[in-house]
Amino acid sequence: MDSQNGNGRSDLLLAIEDQGHRSTHARRLVAEAIEASAESFTAEEICEQLPSVGRATVYRTLKLFLSADALCKVALPDGAPRYAVDTGGRHHHHSICTNCGAVNEFRASTVERVLRALDREVDGEITGHRMEIFVRCDKCLSGAVQ
Amino acid sequence: MDSQNGNGRSDLLLAIEDQGHRSTHARRLVAEAIEASAESFTAEEICEQLPSVGRATVYRTLKLFLSADALCKVALPDGAPRYAVDTGGRHHHHSICTNCGAVNEFRASTVERVLRALDREVDGEITGHRMEIFVRCDKCLSGAVQ
DNA sequence: CAGATATCGAGACAAGGTATCAAAACAGGC
DNA sequence: GCCTGTTTTGATACCTTGTCTCGATATCTG
Numbered sequence: 001m002d003s004q005n006g007n008g009r010s011d012l013l014l015a016i017e018d019q020g021h022r023s024t025h026a027r028r029l030v031a032e033a034i035e036a037s038a039e040s041f042t043a044e045e046i047c048e049q050l051p052s053v054g055r056a057t058v059y060r061t062l063k064l065f066l067s068a069d070a071l072c073k074v075a076l077p078d079g080a081p082r083y084a085v086d087t088g089g090r091h092h093h094h095s096i097c098t099n100c101g102a103v104n105e106f107r108a109s110t111v112e113r114v115l116r117a118l119d120r121e122v123d124g125e126i127t128g129h130r131m132e133i134f135v136r137c138d139k140c141l142s143g144a145v146q
Numbered sequence: 147m148d149s150q151n152g153n154g155r156s157d158l159l160l161a162i163e164d165q166g167h168r169s170t171h172a173r174r175l176v177a178e179a180i181e182a183s184a185e186s187f188t189a190e191e192i193c194e195q196l197p198s199v200g201r202a203t204v205y206r207t208l209k210l211f212l213s214a215d216a217l218c219k220v221a222l223p224d225g226a227p228r229y230a231v232d233t234g235g236r237h238h239h240h241s242i243c244t245n246c247g248a249v250n251e252f253r254a255s256t257v258e259r260v261l262r263a264l265d266r267e268v269d270g271e272i273t274g275h276r277m278e279i280f281v282r283c284d285k286c287l288s289g290a291v292q
Numbered sequence: 293c294a295g296a297t298a299t300c301g302a303g304a305c306a307a308g309g310t311a312t313c314a315a316a317a318c319a320g321g322c
Numbered sequence: 323g324c325c326t327g328t329t330t331t332g333a334t335a336c337c338t339t340g341t342c343t344c345g346a347t348a349t350c351t352g
Contacts, residue, residue, distance in 0.1 A: 021329090022318070022319085022329065022330075024317075024318080024329085024330065024331085025317080026332090042308090043309080044307080044308080053331090053332085054331065054332035054333065054334095055309090055332085055333090055334095056310080056332070056333080056334090057331055057332065059308085059309060059310075060310090060331090063309095075276070077274055077276070080307090080308095081307095081308075095268045095269065095270070095272075098273060104269055106264070106267050106268055108260070108264055110260050110263055110264070111264075114254070114256050114257055114260045117254075117256055118256070118257075121252050121254055122241045122250070122252055122279055122281055123241065123250055123281070123283055124241070124243060124281040124282050124283035124284050124286070124287060125282045126241075126280070126281050127244060127280050127282055128223055128279075128280040129277070129278060129280060130221070130276065130278045130280075131276070132275060132276045133261075133264060134273050134275060135268055135269070135270035135271060135272050136270050136271045137269055138269055138270050140270070141270060141271060167298085167299095168299075168348090168349065168350080170298085170300080170348070170349075171300095171348080172300065172301090173299090188339090189340080190338080190339080198301095199300090199301085200300065200302065200303095201301085201303095201340090202300080202302080202303090202340090202341075202342085203300055203301065205339085205341075206299085206300090206341090209340095209341095226338090227340095
């Protein structure tokens, strides 16, 4: 839950520093806004929360975090994109609560096994995949969130 | 391969007729353009091919075909949407060639089994999913399409 | 054919992003 | 701290993929 390391610097910023990018004021603000959001969020929500940061910069920063694998981008059933902090390192998939937007990672080895098995069923050579599970999360099921 | 039935009317049109919609001139043109496209296509490609049909009408018609399950909409790895004729009736998934855009259906029972198994691994109650396999299809592998 | 209704085309609008470009912020050497 | 070259920024225009509105048309039904 704690996204700050001992250094007082967010994992998001560290991730892009590792890629050779600078930890600037604007990026720090975006990282803080992300860490303050409970569940998943949209790019526009960050823009609204940070009127002092340009919209282009918000999108550029999200893209940086994405390419550093510190953030993930998922899509709701209707295609609306949402971002969420990505904690796991290894390849994994996401479940998205269609009620509250909570995003959770899961690394189902079964899924990987299936993908390997699909190689035989699918025409051509598999180069990648996308998989998202839509859920109604426990919190929403128990009525905590309407 | 033949998308015309004995009636001389495309399956796309029949599908929306079954839903109580009319087979109009504009819809016929869109259906023909779709049937003439070799692989998958974008909405804008249809618009360009049919300058006499309004853009809104093209999108409305694609939406109708989608809701009649006569068409499917997939997204390339970068999120770019593509449409393709959907022939199978049962629930299935799609493979998309990232080189030529060819879309193929596959109904992998294994996938369904995994989804059921995931119920235990995932927090909450599964309500749906999205799954796409990206491939380099046989035709592209053999060099037929660069 | 007439009337009721569905559909159409044009064009404005919306969401989510990217491109451009001059100005500001940064890092490193002195 | 100051200089200098490189990154980054914010404003703004633009792009893509659609959707909404609305008066004009086309389509079915009787």
